Amino acid sequence: MIAFIRLMIEGAYKNFVRVAARRDRITSIEIRESVASQSVPMQETVLDETCIGCSGCFHVCPTQAITMVQLEKPVEIIEGYSRTQVPRIDFLKCIYCLNCHDICPIYSVFGEAAPIHARDVGAPRLTLQEILKKPVRAPPDKILELSKLIPAESIALISRRENN
Amino acid sequence: MASQNPVKQKEVVEIEKELSFGPIHPALLEPYRIRLFVNDEYVEDCELTVNVAYRGIEKLFEGLPIERALVIAEKVCGICSNVHAFNAVRVIEGGLNIEVPTRASYIRVLVHEIQRMTSHLLFFGHAFEVLGHETFAMRSFLLRETFMDLMAYIGGNRVMASVPIIGGIRPRADLTEPLKKTILSRLDEFEDKYTDYVNRIMADPMVMSRLTGVGLLSKDEAIKWYATGPTGRASGWDFDLRRDMKEYKPFDFKVIVLNEGDNKARVVARALEIFESIKIMRQVVKNLPEGPVVNRQWIAGKMDYTIAYIETYRGELMHSYGLDEHGLIRNYKIRTPTITNLAAMEQACIGDHVTDAMVTIASCDPCLTCCTRAEVVEKGRSRVMTDQEVVRNYGWRH
Amino acid sequence: MSLKARSRRNAIHAMLFYSGGCNGCDIEVANALLSPRYDLEQYKVLFTWNPREADVLIVSGIIAWQLLEPLKKIYSMIPNPKAVVAIGSCPINGNVYKNLVGDIGVNEDIFAPLDNIIPVDVKVPGCPPRPEDILEGVVKGVPKLVEAP
Amino acid sequence: MDTISFTLLLIASSVIAIVIATLYSLVLPGIERKVQARIQQRIGPPILTPGFWSVIKFTYKEKVEPIAQMPRLYKCSVYLGVVVVAFLLLFSTPYWWAVLSWGSILGIVGLLKIEEVIYVFMGSQSQSILSTSMPMPDLAKGSKHIGTRREFVEQHSAERAIKMMAIGSLPIYLALIVPFVVGKSILISDVVSFQNPAFFSAPWYGLPLPSHPILFTVPGFLATIPFFLGYTILLNEKPFSILKAKIDVIEGGVLEYASTLRAAYYVMRNLLLFALSSIFVTLFIGIPFDPFTPFVFLLNMLLSIILPVCLAVLVAFSPILTFRQIYPVAIGLSAIGVLAMILAVSI
Ligand code: SF4
Ligand code: SF4
Ligand code: SF4
Ligand code: SF4
Ligand code: SF4
Numbered sequence A: 001m002i003a004f005i006r007l008m009i010e011g012a013y014k015n016f017v018r019v020a021a022r023r024d025r026i027t028s029i030e031i032r033e034s035v036a037s038q039s040v041p042m043q044e045t046v047l048d049e050t051c052i053g054c055s056g057c058f059h060v061c062p063t064q065a066i067t068m069v070q071l072e073k074p075v076e077i078i079e080g081y082s083r084t085q086v087p088r089i090d091f092l093k094c095i096y097c098l099n100c101h102d103i104c105p106i107y108s109v110f111g112e113a114a115p116i117h118a119r120d121v122g123a124p125r126l127t128l129q130e131i132l133k134k135p136v137r138a139p140p141d142k143i144l145e146l147s148k149l150i151p152a153e154s155i156a157l158i159s160r161r162e163n164n
Numbered sequence B: 001m002a003s004q005n006p007v008k009q010k011e012v013v014e015i016e017k018e019l020s021f022g023p024i025h026p027a028l029l030e031p032y033r034i035r036l037f038v039n040d041e042y043v044e045d046c047e048l049t050v051n052v053a054y055r056g057i058e059k060l061f062e063g064l065p066i067e068r069a070l071v072i073a074e075k076v077c078g079i080c081s082n083v084h085a086f087n088a089v090r091v092i093e094g095g096l097n098i099e100v101p102t103r104a105s106y107i108r109v110l111v112h113e114i115q116r117m118t119s120h121l122l123f124f125g126h127a128f129e130v131l132g133h134e135t136f137a138m139r140s141f142l143l144r145e146t147f148m149d150l151m152a153y154i155g156g157n158r159v160m161a162s163v164p165i166i167g168g169i170r171p172r173a174d175l176t177e178p179l180k181k182t183i184l185s186r187l188d189e190f191e192d193k194y195t196d197y198v199n200r201i202m203a204d205p206m207v208m209s210r211l212t213g214v215g216l217l218s219k220d221e222a223i224k225w226y227a228t229g230p231t232g233r234a235s236g237w238d239f240d241l242r243r244d245m246k247e248y249k250p251f252d253f254k255v256i257v258l259n260e261g262d263n264k265a266r267v268v269a270r271a272l273e274i275f276e277s278i279k280i281m282r283q284v285v286k287n288l289p290e291g292p293v294v295n296r297q298w299i300a301g302k303m304d305y306t307i308a309y310i311e312t313y314r315g316e317l318m319h320s321y322g323l324d325e326h327g328l329i330r331n332y333k334i335r336t337p338t339i340t341n342l343a344a345m346e347q348a349c350i351g352d353h354v355t356d357a358m359v360t361i362a363s364c365d366p367c368l369t370c371c372t373r374a375e376v377v378e379k380g381r382s383r384v385m386t387d388q389e390v391v392r393n394y395g396w397r398h
Numbered sequence C: 001m002s003l004k005a006r007s008r009r010n011a012i013h014a015m016l017f018y019s020g021g022c023n024g025c026d027i028e029v030a031n032a033l034l035s036p037r038y039d040l041e042q043y044k045v046l047f048t049w050n051p052r053e054a055d056v057l058i059v060s061g062i063i064a065w066q067l068l069e070p071l072k073k074i075y076s077m078i079p080n081p082k083a084v085v086a087i088g089s090c091p092i093n094g095n096v097y098k099n100l101v102g103d104i105g106v107n108e109d110i111f112a113p114l115d116n117i118i119p120v121d122v123k124v125p126g127c128p129p130r131p132e133d134i135l136e137g138v139v140k141g142v143p144k145l146v147e148a149p
Numbered sequence D: 001m002d003t004i005s006f007t008l009l010l011i012a013s014s015v016i017a018i019v020i021a022t023l024y025s026l027v028l029p030g031i032e033r034k035v036q037a038r039i040q041q042r043i044g045p046p047i048l049t050p051g052f053w054s055v056i057k058f059t060y061k062e063k064v065e066p067i068a069q070m071p072r073l074y075k076c077s078v079y080l081g082v083v084v085v086a087f088l089l090l091f092s093t094p095y096w097w098a099v100l101s102w103g104s105i106l107g108i109v110g111l112l113k114i115e116e117v118i119y120v121f122m123g124s125q126s127q128s129i130l131s132t133s134m135p136m137p138d139l140a141k142g143s144k145h146i147g148t149r150r151e152f153v154e155q156h157s158a159e160r161a162i163k164m165m166a167i168g169s170l171p172i173y174l175a176l177i178v179p180f181v182v183g184k185s186i187l188i189s190d191v192v193s194f195q196n197p198a199f200f201s202a203p204w205y206g207l208p209l210p211s212h213p214i215l216f217t218v219p220g221f222l223a224t225i226p227f228f229l230g231y232t233i234l235l236n237e238k239p240f241s242i243l244k245a246k247i248d249v250i251e252g253g254v255l256e257y258a259s260t261l262r263a264a265y266y267v268m269r270n271l272l273l274f275a276l277s278s279i280f281v282t283l284f285i286g287i288p289f290d291p292f293t294p295f296v297f298l299l300n301m302l303l304s305i306i307l308p309v310c311l312a313v314l315v316a317f318s319p320i321l322t323f324r325q326i327y328p329v330a331i332g333l334s335a336i337g338v339l340a341m342i343l344a345v346s347i
């Protein structure tokens, strides 16, 4: 009881200062301003600097949430290879299955800011130039194995889109 | 659930009335239904209907490649997200003998403990909200932000951090030197504030008078209903799987066991566990060995039905599945702690005031998304019906 | 601005309907509400559990079938004007629960998307959305309330 | 003064007092919330939001019929509540003190009792969706106790309201008696003139300050404790909000009030917050709520903020108590009240 009274007296002073002088306030003013002006920054998803514009993510998305946006000016990433398009995700369609993340050769969708599929994400700190210098052709058995991991329906979608 | 378990033989009491709450109700953060059978204001019997948020999650796993399944495993629950991913990979690692590098194992433990903190602090938030103490609830949510931030730093998302993967952890979640420093300094900061917070609560006579001596659960009952985790430990049942887990071998920590078995003990048990978790986290960060964080030398193939148990924040969690020859999941089963803890709570709240009974139910940290599954309904001869059939046959009301 | 519009803009009562899903969104809404760091009340949004008092219905989760009727009922009990905010990709499209193409194909036990059940005014995507997204989403529902007759 | 001009002045003072008090009382919940928010280290809603704007907004909402056993009675209860509270407020305006025996303690006690009974009415009427009538297949699944009477949470709250009536309001009554004992009269005017002899002779622009406020005597100070906690009990605020305990009965009997009815309920609750506070300032400090002496009037309004702010702090730091704790607390408070009364007699 005595301990409580001591705490109460200490607390009374602390809280009096809080009420009277707005001390110790921890509401984030940054968030307050961005919400009030309706400008909360979007979740970061596609890492534009590293994307090579291969549109693999576009093809594998089961809900067609991804569109490839043409760049006004192609960006040359490495000699002889330039990026002409980048993917944009429509979050209202996305189901966070992270297929796109898995297929991306450099994991630049959902790269950092969002959940990453519990599968392996390789070595994200490689630079793009290093990646592109590596041989890019996958061995056939690897492709076969990969095709098992991707849902049948997604593959069906790919072929459907290609047929159209 | 109670209808399945008519174990407790009591003389039949006259029930004056029934009060039902939920599924949308301030005391429930999640949809479930509480039916209290009361005389005057005192609870004579209690039934919880937990099947409300049914998603058929175990069925969703069926036939998925094991790597893809981890996306769902994590979404079994947004409170325990990490522990489900963790235990899902432990199943296959045990079944196919996949070696996990030590560094990865350390970091898994770190994230596991971080989420234990968020979970326990959420418990305080919820428990105090149910007690009606808004300020303490808010303070606890404020303290929780420390660990939400750490989760986001390590895994990239506040809730779904996806740290464990088969054979190790995601390389992104590896601890860098600056991150280690941040973790240690945030822990120190947290410990100071948290100590004050706990002392303040413990000294508050009004809060304590609400908690002490209410919702008694004896050790025998705890064991009978298999109330694991802090719920059982607060009743004197010395049971903590972490002592047997090889991941926890290198760390030194105490298992908090209290004997009172009332609501206060359940709150105190969690409050003290947080200090132990801080200890473990410090050890992880200070003793983190160098080395690789993931072992990629494995191929998913045929695996027998394998079981893995883990000590989560609320008790014992079981994941189990088998793999077919293509590495596709067969027969995924999850048994979560809340399902048994709630059965214990149904017993514990008998004899309490209605308002206290809500606190008792909250004191086992109920969270049900994971444990909503098919229910057995017996009518005449025992027969199994799904809820949908029940409603089709009997309508919504009778 | 008329008194009507000003009063609607300055006092908003929000109610949470949690309809299955993984809890993640639910806890983040609680975070936006209860954590002093986010503090929903500073945006003139007061929280309530009574549909008769509410203006904004926050829905999270995948709408499990047992919650379908309660959802419709509670929606119908809110007096006009009212707005619905769907939090997380669960009510927007069912998230992975609806369709991850395992052996079962499309999951028919859940009733997402929410649009099919009640009109939705604001969608806050994310899994889970960050508390600041939730705050912004709730605030975005206000113009609909203000403009209503 | 002849009867007609007295009546006119009476009506004028009542109207002015009620209008200003209502508007002012709509600011108080905002101040309360702001105080709590600062204690909780956050910004909190703007001051006008919880009271003023909410009430106006509710009047603009669609009118819906409440689900109640007898909807008309249910709707009347809240308006009756507003009227009762408005009359209660008039106890602190001097013109009413001269009307029959209105200006005595008996009137205050009587009205407070009606106010409490209203909660029982509301609770037994309302039948919201949030408990028994929620469409859930729980009955279909069967249970150990088939055929038990199912109660709405509001009805449960009405039962609690009866219990609170029996014990909860005792402290505030005892505390209210103290100034009358000190003033040795059952008339409010005597109590005020005992503390503030200059009040009745002061000109309209004057600011007569009380010479011996009862608050600063030992019995007066002691009586403040049961008064304040009794105030909390009457307002059903934490820690004594058992009949509106959010975690089981949600809001109790007022669950079904929507749109205009809810606005009326807000007005009732906030006006009670102010009226009791203003009565306290009148009886314990001797500064009445007199619309015709503006400075005294303003001073009363200013001092009437103290109780709501104290209430806000108490609410921020207390859980809900159940009857297990409320009975002893009420008995203890009553004991303090009796002690204060004994001391008051011996003054
Ligand atoms: S093979 Fe890989 S890099 Fe090439 S288009 Fe497909 S996903 Fe992109
Ligand atoms: S996560 Fe899935 S649904 Fe979302 S964009 Fe990627 S592939 Fe499409
Ligand atoms: S798969 Fe990766 S690299 Fe290819 S377009 Fe998509 S984001 Fe860019
Ligand atoms: S399997 Fe091939 S395409 Fe896929 S990440 Fe590896 S190298 Fe890239
Ligand atoms: S026990 Fe609770 S927190 Fe853990 S997974 Fe289940 S619902 Fe989530």
Ligand code: SF4
Pocket (backbone or CB within 6 Å): B056, B057, B058, B059, B372, B373, B374
């Ligand atoms: S128990 Fe329920 S969740 Fe599990 S597989 Fe059966 S139906 Fe699905």
Ligand code: SF4
Pocket (backbone or CB within 6 Å): B373, B374, B375, B376
């Ligand atoms: S299998 Fe599921 S339903 Fe059956 S007893 Fe075990 S937990 Fe209960």
Ligand code: SF4
Pocket (backbone or CB within 6 Å): B075, B078, C020, C021, C022, C023, C024, C025, C026, C060, C061, C087, C088, C089, C090, C091, C095, C126, C127, C128, C129
């Ligand atoms: S959107 Fe994601 S976090 Fe939210 S409830 Fe659904 S699965 Fe959980």
